[in-house]
Amino acid sequence: MRLLSKKIIVLMSLVFSSLFIYAEEATFYVSLDGDDKNLGSKTQAFRTLERAQKAIQNLRAIPVGGAKVILRGGIYQRSTSFKLTEADSGRGGATVTYMSAPGELATLFGGRILKREWFSPVTKPAVLKRLISAKAQTKLLKCNLKAHAISEYGALKRRGFSLPTPQPPLQLFVNGKQMTLARYPNEGHMRIAKVLDMGPKRNDKNFNKQGGIFTYSDKRPGLWGTEQDIWLNGVFSKDWEWSFNKVARIEEKTAKITLAYGEVSGLLNWKKDFFYAENILEEIDMPGEYFIDRNEGILYILPPADFDNAHIAVSTLRQSMVELDGAEYLSFQGIRFDTSRKSAIEGKGKAIGIKSCEIARHGISAIRLKGEGHMIESCDIYQIGGTAISLDGGDWETLKASGCVVENTHIHHWGEWQRVYCPGVTLRGVGHVVRHSEFDNFPHNAIEIRGNDHLIEYNLFHNGPSDFKDMGVIYGNMGTKPHHRGTIIRRNFFRAVASEKPKQNAVYPDNGTMGWLIEENIFYKTGNTGPKPMGAIMTNGGSYLTIRNNMFIDCASTFIQSYFLATWNKKAVKSYEKKWLALMESYNFDTMPHGRRYPGLVNLLEEDRIQPDSCVFERNLIWNPSVPLKHEGFFTTKGGPTNLVKARANHIAKKDPGFINWKAGEFSLRKDAPVLKSIPGFKLIPFEKIGRKGPVGPSSRP
DSSP states (O other), X not given: OHXXXXXXXHHHHHXXXXXXXXXXXXXXXXXXXXXXXXXXXXXXXXXXXXXXXXXXXXXXXXXXXXXXXXXXXXXXXXXXXXXXXXXXXXXXXXXXXXXXXXXXXXXXXXXXXXXXXXXXXXXXXXXXXXXXXXXXXXXXXXXESXXXXXXOOOOOOOEETTSOOOXXXXXXXXXXXXXXXXXXXXXXXXXXXXXXXXXXXXXXXXXXXXXXXXXXXXXXXXXXXXXXXXXXEEESSSTTOEEEEEEEEEETTTTEEEESSOOTTOSOOOSSOEEEEESOGGGOOSTTEEEXXXXXXXXXXXXXXXXXXXXXXXXXXXXXXXXXXXEEEEEEESEEEEEESSEEEEEEEEEXXXXXXXXXXXXXXXXXXXXXXXXXXXXXXXXXXXXXXXXXXSXXXXXBOOOOEEESOEEESOOSSXXXXXXXXXXXXXXXXXXXXXXXXXXXXXXXXXXXXXXXXXXXXXXXXXXXXXXXXXXEEOTTOTTOOOOEEESOEEESOSOSSTXXXXXXXXXXXXXXXXXXXXXXXXXXXXXXXXXXXXXXXXXXXXXXXOEEESOSOSEEEEOGGGTTTGGGHXXXXXXXXXXXXXXXXXXXXXXXXXXXXXXXXXXXXXXXXXXXXXXXXXXXXXXXXXXXXXXXXXXXXXXXXXEESOEEESSOOSEEEGGGTEEEEOTTOTHHHHSTTOOOOOGGGSSOSSOOSXXXXX
8 A cells, every 4th residue: 555655656746747847848948049959948049939939839738827938139030920820829828928038128120231331432423413412412322232132122102092002112221210212302392383184083994094294383303304213292182182193204394293193083283282202313412311223223322320330221021020810829028029011910819919019110010910809018119101000809790899908008100101091000890998008190090990889098199190181189980880889088188189280180080970988088289270170079970979078178179060961061961871771771780789789870760860969068178278269169060050969067167177287287187176166077087097007118028
């Protein structure tokens, strides 16, 4: 019996020892000094992510507590995607984590570093004489990319509003800053003098074969060469239709420019068009401007300051840096995803975590994820060509939320390649959350809403939109999909946004968008103050919008309800009605969760859709210490009477309503604030909790 007991004890000790060893073996190291023939230990690290990936796949199962791939500090060059599939998944409670080593920073890099010694002064007369600036001729440098095995430069291609987004070509970065493709003018814009031929529109057969013709008054285009790849960047039609169109021909004698492609609504001289020209060797005259001769493989640049000691790089990776296809329970922590022509992380899966990462200099997007349970937390995301983050998940028929969250993340300087309708975050599907994040320095919208039941709370928005009209910081265009409702916009701070161009708004449920709750937000100096100001909140024909317990401080206009189907867009009524009827015939919302969650939906066809009367404006504080209120009363309407909006218990303050220190940007109310008596039931907005909760990027790791 004793002998049997001893055998059992020995056997159990062996089992527990093997489990301990097994758990230890679930941590693998990758190092630039490693070798894929190594064991993957801290002292014998692998060299590549792919080898560590294989080691994870070879585990019998992911142990309790998960598995880790720890990348030692350094720059890991990527020429292909790191692909992760179902076979690379963790499981609930046992995540597979890819992370930088503690105290170190691992960078996945999708570019090529250019050495300073590869650059030399340009001496070729045929090149120098093309430069308009005599000063630039003496400082112009060149780098033979082809001689250093960089031969794929991509090409500039047509893009713009309502057009496909092509991948950017090779781009140049110096000390992390994107350099400027040689342009004119260096700042500001040119204007169309006169439209001679509006050219084809989007639905015309020759849209991609020829463009319109216009005259110009600036003499500069006459100095550019005729056999060049010159592009115009700007607005040539309706003011929301940004376009990137190629020059087919410049006629100096008649000051005419013919475009290579049509414009979506045709070439129009409509409300102050504007554009600049780029990719012009002759116009290199400012430090940081560059041009690539694709035939010869030569990069020309007028060097910026401290170029001799600079980090110089070009984007080369044309694939997503990390590609996910059905992977689950993966986490990326403390990693820098730096430089590509496409995206940092893209794909579909479940429970993908991205925490304390830095994601910068990607041509199309930072993160594009489909699925559920994704978490993006404490990241620093910037210098993105298009949309920074795109989330798509949840179940539309059951209204099950995706469980995807963006939290404590700084998103800035995006939309640098595709300028419009590429927000900081796009939400598609059901039940995404964006909270405690900061959005700034953007050309168009910051968050675009598509779908149901999203929650946007405790975020800070500032410095944008910078370039375009007729847009909102938070924007939705879902009037033809009236079942897409339920979004809540709560406890956000809009600080001096939507003030640089006419027709800008902080929150903009456009074109009949329905069913948003906008509450307990702070709007400060929001919306432009011109002769026709737009609102801090604006809707074109929206319904079931509830706007309550907000604070409007120095906003020229608070809320504007424009009954657009009764005024300037009457012609669209039949189109909308056709789509509404088709929707209601296709779905029985009485028997679906939608009918219970959105009571107004089942009466869609019985209600007045031209001048809806279901919007509510209640318990809002309005105070204008320096910017005059441009409308009488608490809000205004266009194309219909104001009594169609249900207004209750709002208050226009004549003096400071009780802020702790509004002049210093502190918009917390005192507990004895007079407004609490002026508006019974007014809730204190926790201003101190709005915005980021802490540091972001790799430095935010414990």
